[in-house]
Amino acid sequence: MIANMPTSTFLLYIGVFLVQFVFVIGYGIWWCLQGRDPSRKDKRN
Amino acid sequence: MMIAILVVYFGLMLFIGYLASRKVRDSRDYFLGGKGFGPWFTAFKFAATWESGVKLVGSPGMAWNAGWSSLAMGIGTPLCYFFSFRVFGQRLKMAFDHFNVLTLPQMLEKRYNSRAIRIVAAVAILIGLGGSLVAQFKATGEIFSAILGLDYLHGLFIGAVIVGIYCIMGGYLASVWTDFIQGIIMVLGSIAIFSATAQAAFGGVSWDLLPQLNAALASIDPNLLDVTGGGKMSWSNLFIILAITMLVGIAMPQQSVAIFSMRDVRTARVAMIVCVVFSAILAWSLATTGMMSHMVLDPGEVKNPDMVIPLLIPKVLSPFMGGIYLAAVLAAIMSTVSGSIVVAASSLTEDIFKLAIPHRYERHPMFYNRVGAAVFVLLPLLFAVNPPTIIFWIGVFAFGFLVFTFLMPMIGVILIPGATKQAALAQMVSIMIIIPVWTIWLQKPTGIPALLVGLVGAPLIFFAVNAVFKKNELAPEIKELWNKFGQL
Numbered sequence: 449m450i451a452n453m454p455t456s457t458f459l460l461y462i463g464v465f466l467v468q469f470v471f472v473i474g475y476g477i478w479w480c481l482q483g484r485d486p487s488r489k490d491k492r493n
Numbered sequence: 494m495m496i497a498i499l500v501v502y503f504g505l506m507l508f509i510g511y512l513a514s515r516k517v518r519d520s521r522d523y524f525l526g527g528k529g530f531g532p533w534f535t536a537f538k539f540a541a542t543w544e545s546g547v548k549l550v551g552s553p554g555m556a557w558n559a560g561w562s563s564l565a566m567g568i569g570t571p572l573c574y575f576f577s578f579r580v581f582g583q584r585l586k587m588a589f590d591h592f593n594v595l596t597l598p599q600m601l602e603k604r605y606n607s608r609a610i611r612i613v614a615a616v617a618i619l620i621g622l623g624g625s626l627v628a629q630f631k632a633t634g635e636i637f638s639a640i641l642g643l644d645y646l647h648g649l650f651i652g653a654v655i656v657g658i659y660c661i662m663g664g665y666l667a668s669v670w671t672d673f674i675q676g677i678i679m680v681l682g683s684i685a686i687f688s689a690t691a692q693a694a695f696g697g698v699s700w701d702l703l704p705q706l707n708a709a710l711a712s713i714d715p716n717l718l719d720v721t722g723g724g725k726m727s728w729s730n731l732f733i734i735l736a737i738t739m740l741v742g743i744a745m746p747q748q749s750v751a752i753f754s755m756r757d758v759r760t761a762r763v764a765m766i767v768c769v770v771f772s773a774i775l776a777w778s779l780a781t782t783g784m785m786s787h788m789v790l791d792p793g794e795v796k797n798p799d800m801v802i803p804l805l806i807p808k809v810l811s812p813f814m815g816g817i818y819l820a821a822v823l824a825a826i827m828s829t830v831s832g833s834i835v836v837a838a839s840s841l842t843e844d845i846f847k848l849a850i851p852h853r854y855e856r857h858p859m860f861y862n863r864v865g866a867a868v869f870v871l872l873p874l875l876f877a878v879n880p881p882t883i884i885f886w887i888g889v890f891a892f893g894f895l896v897f898t899f900l901m902p903m904i905g906v907i908l909i910p911g912a913t914k915q916a917a918l919a920q921m922v923s924i925m926i927i928i929p930v931w932t933i934w935l936q937k938p939t940g941i942p943a944l945l946v947g948l949v950g951a952p953l954i955f956f957a958v959n960a961v962f963k964k965n966e967l968a969p970e971i972k973e974l975w976n977k978f979g980q981l
Contacts, residue, residue, distance in 0.1 A: 453561065471571070480762045
């Protein structure tokens, strides 16, 4: 039991948190910080 | 007080529709808002259209019923945004601009060099979105009537007239601007009901909230702490839903239009983060609110899980905040409806009127655009009064019908340079027959969900036909597009 909940449920709780905040938001921030800027090339379309 | 807030909210939506109508000059403005939206507008448009009113009422109800296991749905939505913007989004935007078109069927026509594909795609959008609009209008009528204390017909009429007026006046621009305001209201409403319920249940939000909540849930029903909700959450269904959720951005026309209308491909990066923050706030606040309701509501008065929110509002929120939450629920459903109306109207006018009556359409394009939007307000409104059986069924299969009709042809646009028009057309037509037939006649006897049939069947049909008609040489325009993809 962690925080009064079964370990399997706690893993779900942590899993959802990790997917949202580490995997997608964390990756998104890293992605935004990448230097390549295709938008300038794209504006010619 | 609640009614006053709702009246102010409705007035604001109509005013935004009026402002948008003054900025709309041509079809590009009317159906794509001028294709100049930055990450915030793109994100709120995409997320508010996807996270419908069902979420603001249904999520707390599901958490009341199935406890922590309901949080599993929270994994799907961020993955939906990741796939929509990161995996598909930039290439989709690039392809849409490369072909210089206004609608998804036009993009498919140019990619596959086939007028038939454009017409089939337009018909699929008219059937799928038209049918789902009837279901959405029906939900609008039910939610409006429950919230405003009116009968169903009055609720339906008020909801449809408000969303109809701002969509007909301002088109996609009005839809995006109202979605932005509606998204903010949804976030504020969710945070408000979460903190008010925590206050009523445990004296406020604190670091001990999680163990306190779990101890209380264990004493009420230990199944609420179980990872399967005591068997209430079907993990096999959940995996099918997760797989389909990832395809929403590419395969649902009312979602992919938010990607087409971005200012540039880089917009996708910040838009993805904004979408996930939006969805995370809703997922955590609404799921925990539903579970904390056990400490606030008398179990005897909750006849079904959807009653949790209507019962909770007067108990924990002031009339002012109650009005904000009700506005949030209405906002959520109106944002979903407006997205569908504009995309369905674009297919009717740009892909049907323009082909059937080209000279008349070219003389008065804005008139016909607004007629198209009016058709998708008035017809669903009429059918929603008393839906005939066929319309009821279209509402049931519309989601799978749309997702799988467009799945492989759209993946072909951005990921398969050798995709052929025969494969795209065969997949579209087969799925448009298989999904309705399976849903109505075969789903029950076989026990196999139509969504699973579509998920497996669409790629199988596409790749089988593609193998037969595959050409070794790519068209110059496709080569040029793939060169552009290489710059990403």
